[in-house]
Amino acid sequence: MRAVIVGGGIGGLATARGLALRGWDATVLERQPRLEAAGAGLSLWPNALRALDWLGIGDRVRAAGAPITGGGLRTWRGAWLSRVSVAGPIVVHRADLHEILADGVRVRTGTAVTDVRDLDADLIVGADGIGSAVRAQYAPRVRIRDSGQVSWRAVVPDPGIKGGGETVGPGGVRFGHIGMGRRGVYWYAVAPAPLRTTSPDEQLAELRRLFHGWHEPIPALVAATEPAALLHHPLLDLHPVAPMRFGDRVALVGDAAHAMTPNLGQGACQALEDAVTLAALADADVAGALREYDMIRRKRVTMVVRRSWQVGRVMGARGALTGALVRTAARLAPSGATSRAAERTAAWEPPTPAPGA
Ligand SMILES: Cc1cc2nc3c(=O)[nH]c(=O)nc-3n(C[C@H](O)[C@H](O)[C@H](O)COP(=O)(O)OP(=O)(O)OC[C@H]3O[C@@H](n4cnc5c(N)ncnc54)[C@H](O)[C@@H]3O)c2cc1C
Incomplete structure (x- = not known):
């Protein structure tokens, strides 16, 4: 059986790996001339690690990353609002995860798909991100929703900082910020603001002013950031979540179906869940497998997208954080990892045992 996967990001590469493990002949088509992942840190929760274990690469990814052992929520002056010790999630550099996922996968780069009808395969998977051409062909009404918030991210080479947390x-x-071991420290900032068109140098100057007087290591991390390392994006999601299959041979995985705001650190984790679920179900009855895939996945990702959006609304409220809001934020935010919400999301198990297990 032949599968073509459109898009060589985390979702596409994981899907190709999973299908190959199930005996499929899988090829990834990637529009970029080279397969490479720019980016910063990614938090991977136990659900994602179980998906990676199913794909046989969990230990390699764990070795490339660093465990997140503690964190919490602080005020900008440094007072703790909630403090947690966590067991399970890791942080990994996106480039490292991408490289491990791509190892051994057949990828044709420089191939931008514009019409799915041109593709000849038993199964076609749209893994082409939030602006998905595959989704646009079948579900043109699904719209990209702008949260009105933007993010800045960077990795700073300081292996001395361990742990981390979030500050409001x-x-x-x-x-x-989260310590990533040998890769340094990953930091991110979020603000309810329009996307900047200024240069990275000017944005860093703005960030130095914005975070002046905040508790350490925040000003130090911003000061140590190289302009070339700064990433700046609007925080978007898909509303509503797209159907995850079309007809008898087309499926969507990852951001193509359910891009979400990053407030729960679950976007890539859900793409990995999609990939493993689709691979586990895919057999000679492709149409039946796709129906089941859509039924299982759409309900779950709709919940995660919604919860992520809600956390962003609470955390990004422009007024002073009231006591009630702080309690809600601490309960909902990923830094409150012991909360039932985070535990429920991370409790996912693959639908079948790993191939060969
Ligand atoms: C600020 C921020 C922080 C985040 N933090 C986290 C986190 O901590 N943890 C987490 O789990 N998630 C996080 N995420 C979410 C995560 O980055 C995404 O959910 C994940 O990368 C989606 O992967 P994907 O493979 O579905 O899509 P993408 O990574 O967008 O990959 C799509 C690929 O398809 C290719 N492509 C596009 N169109 C075509 C075409 N027509 N033909 C061929 N190829 C095409 C693209 O070039 C790209 O390689 C974060 C996101 C943001 C914005």
Whole structure:
């Protein structure tokens, strides 16, 4: 059986790996001339690690990343609002995850798919991200929703910082950092603001002003950031979540179906769940497998997208965080990893044992 996967991001590469493990002849078509992942840190929760174990690469990814052992929520002055010790999630550099996923996968780069009808395969998987051409062909009404918030991210080479956490400040601005071991420290900042068109140098100057007076290591991390390392994006999601199969041979995985705001650190984790679920179900009855895939996955990702959006609304509220809001934020945010919400999301198990297990 032949599968063509459109898009060589985390979702597409994981799907190709999973299908190959199930005996499929899988090829990834990637529009970029080279397969490479720019990016910063990614938190991977136990659900994602179980998906990676199913794909046979969990230990390699764990070795490339660093465990997240503790964190919590602080005020910009440094007072703790909630403090948690966690067991299970890791943080990994996106480039490292991408490289491990791509190892041994057949990828044709420089191939942008514009019409799915041109593809000849038993199964076609749209893994082409939030602006998916595959989704646009079948579900043109699904719209990209702008949260009105933007993010900045970077990795700073300081292997000395361990642990991390999130800090909330005035005006719905927040900052998070996580030590990634040999890869340094991953930090992110979120603000309710329009996307900047200024240069990275100018944006860093703005961030130095914005985070002046916040507790350490925040000003130090911003000061140590190279302009070339700064990433700046709007925080978007898909509303509503797209159907995850079309007809008898087309499926969507990852952001193509359910891009979400990053407030729960679950976008890539859900793409990995999709990939493993689809691979586990895919057999000679492709149409039946796709029906089941859509039924299982759409309900779950709709919940995660919605919860992520809600966390963003609470955390990005422009007024001062009231006591009630802080309690809600601490309960909902990923830094409150012991909360039932985070535990429920991370409790996912693959639908079948790993191939060969
Ligand atoms: C600020 C921020 C922080 C985040 N933090 C986390 C986190 O901590 N943890 C987490 O789990 N998730 C996080 N995410 C979400 C995560 O990055 C995404 O959910 C994930 O990368 C989606 O992977 P994907 O493979 O579905 O899509 P993408 O990564 O977008 O990959 C799509 C691929 O398809 C290719 N492509 C596009 N169109 C075509 C075409 N027509 N033909 C061929 N190829 C095409 C693209 O070039 C790309 O390689 C974060 C996101 C943001 C914005």
